[in-house]
Amino acid sequence: MLGYALTxxxxxxxxxxxxxxxxxxxxxxxxxxxxxxFLLLFVGTLIVRAVRG
Incomplete structure (x- = not known):
């Protein structure tokens, strides 16, 4: 999907x-x-990973 944004x-x-x-x-x-x-997805993934440990 990031490729689509760059395209x-x-x-x-x-x-x-x-x-x-x-x-x-x-x-x-x-x-x-x-x-x-994708920026929101990235931040959300960082938050979920930090909460889970």
Whole structure:
């Protein structure tokens, strides 16, 4: 899944380079959502692991 976030980030950067604003903003939005989702999963995993010992 992290690969998807990086893929959408790359698509957004390439689209921004060529000036396709709609595609770039949509891809950047998806990449941002996936990034924060996985960040929350990571923090949750750290908390569960700390509680379990």
């Amino acid at each position: 959408f980030l790359a698509v957004a950067l390439i689209a921004a380079l060529f000036g396709f604003g709609g595609i770039a903003s949509a891809s950047a939005g998806i990449a941002q959502i996936l990034f924060f989702f």
